[in-house]
Amino acid sequence: MPRVRFAPSPTGYLHIGSARTFIFNWLYARHNQGTMILRIDDTDVERNTQTSLDSIYDGLKWLDLNWDEFYRQSERLDLHRRMAREILDKGLAYRDFSPMVAEIEEKSHEDGHWLFNPEMRGMSTEESDRKAAAGEPFVVRFKVPRESREAVEFTDLVYGEQSKATADIEDFALLRSNGMPTYHMASCADDADLTISHVIRGQDHLTNTFKHILIFEALGVKPPEFAHLPLLIAPDGAKLSKRKHGPVVSVTTYRDGGFLPHSYVNFLCLLGWSPKNDREVMSREELVAAFTLEGVNRPNATVNFTEEDPYDPKATWLNAEHLRALPIEELAAQLLPFARAAGFDASPEKMLAITPLIRERIRTLREVATTADFFFADELPPYDSNELIPQKGDARMALAVLEKATEVLKSAEFTHDGLDAALRAAATDMKVKTGQMYQPVRVAVCGRKVAPPLFETLIVLGRETCLHRMERAIEQLPAGEIS
RNA sequence: GGCGCUAUCGUCUAACGGUUAGGACAGAGCCCUCUCAAGGCUUAAAUACGGGUUCGAUUCCCGUUAGCGCUACCA
Numbered sequence: 001m002p003r004v005r006f007a008p009s010p011t012g013y014l015h016i017g018s019a020r021t022f023i024f025n026w027l028y029a030r031h032n033q034g035t036m037i038l039r040i041d042d043t044d045v046e047r048n049t050q051t052s053l054d055s056i057y058d059g060l061k062w063l064d065l066n067w068d069e070f071y072r073q074s075e076r077l078d079l080h081r082r083m084a085r086e087i088l089d090k091g092l093a094y095r096d097f098s099p100m101v102a103e104i105e106e107k108s109h110e111d112g113h114w115l116f117n118p119e120m121r122g123m124s125t126e127e128s129d130r131k132a133a134a135g136e137p138f139v140v141r142f143k144v145p146r147e148s149r150e151a152v153e154f155t156d157l158v159y160g161e162q163s164k165a166t167a168d169i170e171d172f173a174l175l176r177s178n179g180m181p182t183y184h185m186a187s188c189a190d191d192a193d194l195t196i197s198h199v200i201r202g203q204d205h206l207t208n209t210f211k212h213i214l215i216f217e218a219l220g221v222k223p224p225e226f227a228h229l230p231l232l233i234a235p236d237g238a239k240l241s242k243r244k245h246g247p248v249v250s251v252t253t254y255r256d257g258g259f260l261p262h263s264y265v266n267f268l269c270l271l272g273w274s275p276k277n278d279r280e281v282m283s284r285e286e287l288v289a290a291f292t293l294e295g296v297n298r299p300n301a302t303v304n305f306t307e308e309d310p311y312d313p314k315a316t317w318l319n320a321e322h323l324r325a326l327p328i329e330e331l332a333a334q335l336l337p338f339a340r341a342a343g344f345d346a347s348p349e350k351m352l353a354i355t356p357l358i359r360e361r362i363r364t365l366r367e368v369a370t371t372a373d374f375f376f377a378d379e380l381p382p383y384d385s386n387e388l389i390p391q392k393g394d395a396r397m398a399l400a401v402l403e404k405a406t407e408v409l410k411s412a413e414f415t416h417d418g419l420d421a422a423l424r425a426a427a428t429d430m431k432v433k434t435g436q437m438y439q440p441v442r443v444a445v446c447g448r449k450v451a452p453p454l455f456e457t458l459i460v461l462g463r464e465t466c467l468h469r470m471e472r473a474i475e476q477l478p479a480g481e482i483s
Numbered sequence: 484g485g486c487g488c489u490a491u492c493g494u495c496u497a498a499c500g501g502u503u504a505g506g507a508c509a510g511a512g513c514c515c516u517c518u519c520a521a522g523g524c525u526u527a528a529a530u531a532c533g534g535g536u537u538c539g540a541u542u543c544c545c546g547u548u549a550g551c552g553c554u555a556c557c558a
Contacts, residue, residue: 007558008558009557009558011557011558041558043557043558044557044558046557047557047558096556100555100556101555101556113484113485113486113554114554137556138556139556140556141556159488159489162487162488163487164486164487165486168485168486168487168554169486169554170554172555173555173556175556176556177556178556180556182555182556182557182558183557183558184558186558187558202552203488203489203551203552204551204552204553204558205552205553205558206487206488206552206553207486207487207488207552207553207554208553208558210487228488230488230489231551231552233550233551235493235494237550237551238550238551239551239552267495270495270496270507271495272495274495274496274497276496276497276498277497277506278496278497278505278506278507280495280496280506280507280508297495297496298488298489298490299488299489299490299551300488300489300550300551300552301494301495301496302494302495303494304493304494304495304508304509312494312495312508313494313508313509314494314495314507314508314509315508316508317507317508317509318508320521324521358520359521360519360520360521360522361519361520361521362520371519371520420517423517424517433517434517435516435517435518436517437517438517438518439517439518441517442517442518443518446518448518449518449519450518450519450520451518451519452518452519452520453517453518453519453520454517454518455517
């Protein structure tokens with residue numbers, strides 16, 4: 001039974017790349033009847049925030065993603081320290097009493113690659129113990145076995161055979177001078193203790209993996225399998241970041257933008273993974289059934305957003321697809337809060353009546369605001385009365401048509417067939433094309449030319465509202481041109 | 484700088500040595516039609532470059548270039 005984990009550090013809101021990492025872990029676990037573990041990697045006390053933690057929970061909840069076990073690293077510090085101590089005692093690590101380098105830049109400016117401080121690495125155990133006992137601050141560093149071993153190797157389930165010369169791995173820290181474990185130490189200690197079988201994470205950790213293998217081996221533990229995921233990048237080629245790309249990197253942007261949680265999960269899955277059979281619109285069950293690590297691609301994937309449109313067009317299209325696949329009742333229920341947020345006095349009944357009319361005209365839930373507005377307005381907002389004039393017609397025709405239609409609507413049966421027959425007959429009667437009949441009526445009741453099909457719209461609006469709006473339209477007609 | 488990873492239409496991707504290099508989104512056009520959508524059809528659009536290996540390379544190897552990642556007492 002595989003055991004996988006998603007281990008975010010609560011230092012920002014839930015990033016879409018993190019969300020995807022969770023999803024791939026989750027799909028792997030569900031596909032293989034394994035265990036999904038959520039582990040909060042909060043060893044960096046300075047940068048952790050409760051807001052960030054809340055955002056992670058909110059995002060996962062919205063996406064309807066669950067987990068089977070939960071841990072917080074901050075509650076497991078004893079374990080991390082004990083394991084670090086174990087490595088130190090085995091002589092596989094050493095204390096480094098060098099003062100902390102203030103400037104991060106300092107090291108990177110050096111030409112060569114910093115590996116270790118010979119003085120510290122070579123210090124005798126006695127002296128090291130004495131200095132430690134005297135209270136001198138130190139970090140514990142892993143003693144990378146450059147003499148005894150040529151390279152560290154492993155097989156990545158996505159990227160294949162990996163190898164790195166020990167000569168290229170620096171003596172990384174295990175414990176900070178304040179006693180807190182570093183990410184490498186805490187992560188490996190927990191992965192070992194929680195018997196994680198597969199570590200599925202971003203490719204930015206690929207080169208860290210060599211260090212992690214060293215830690216597992218020092219602990220006398222068999223390393224888990226590793227599967228690294230291609231990164232999500234912005235159209236400008238850079239890694240997605242809030243500072244540079246703004247809210248597009250947050251999952252809440254999509255939630256607030258009216259995306260269905262599952263369609264968004266579907267979209268994220270298609271970034272860096274493919275079922276290899278051209279399937280794109282997939283249910284959650286289908287994703288679980290189709291997901292394998294072999295299907296994960298190696299190149300980074302671009303999230304295609306622009307200044308004008310923060311949403312990837314494919315995400316929008318997928319959302320429209322899922323929207324249409326929803327039962328009317330379900331869609332109406334999803335639409336309701338967005339309608340209310342737009343300031344509409346929306347009742348569930350009315351929403352249910354409108355939903356079939358807009359279902360194929362909206363791509364996101366939020367578009368209910370611009371697509372269904374006239375259904376909810378008591379009084380239509382001002383519109384250009386010239387729009388009432390039919391194609392190849394004039395104000396005189398508009399007036400005639402509107403008056404005729406008003407008569408028809410007073411008595412017509414308010415059903416699709418009833419309205420169709422009555423209005424069509426009226427058009428024939430007046431010797432105008434049906435379009436010349438329908439368009440003025442549409443503008444009169446909707447306040448614009450672009451709207452759902454006319455008869456259904458009239459039915460939902462009801463006879464009374466329709467007649468009122470027709471009356472208002474006739475009043476608004478450009479008077480001068482009529483006589 | 485060092486080390487690592489990657490490279491197919493604008494974007495997401497398929498083709499695990501032999502295809503007219505396929506699909507989807509976005510774009511263009513046509514059809515359908517009471518407008519707008521939805522739907523149908525059509526169209527344009529790619530193997531980064533240079534060497535090998537091979538009867539044959541998108542596919543395997545090497546190099547170049549480019550992008551990304553790591554190189555912290557961040558994760």
